[in-house]
Amino acid sequence: MDYSEKDIEESLTDYPGLIEQLKINPIGSQVVVEHGIIDILAYDPHDKTLVVIELKKGIVDENAVGQIMRYMSDIVSLKNWIKENPDLPLETQGIQGVKGILMGTNATPGVEAIIQTFPFLSFYQLHITLPVLVVPWYCNAKPCSTKTIESFMSTEPDQQIVYAHEHIFPKE
16 A cells, blocks of 8 residues: 555544544644644643654654754744644643654664653654554553554554553553
């Protein structure tokens, strides 16, 4: 099946439950910043941070890390964008910081090392079947077991969000 980054983005934004399972709220897509265009911008109400989501059709490499870091550096200029959008949640006015999520079909060993080193970056592996299925590479700051991901993948699609909340993103 052929698909584009735009198809992935549309799947994630058309079905906000896919992003909300990450416990973040999508607030914009294709957000123009000084260094380019953020695929999806979200808000994490738990730690009051903006979340920059960079989507890749294939393998996430070190260039994607540089790209998301540039976008994250542009968040300061986004404060004005937030002030100009009155329909955004009021909590976004007190933003504490920024973090980044890279999504793709896999990651290079270099990206894996970077993700393990910098807690403000995360990688989520996409299994493209359209609509998009998001599987975390890390579960609560440790690698997910193969068994966890295989169990998740074998779960009926309408039960995957429930499975993810119970086994991959358990409440702390």
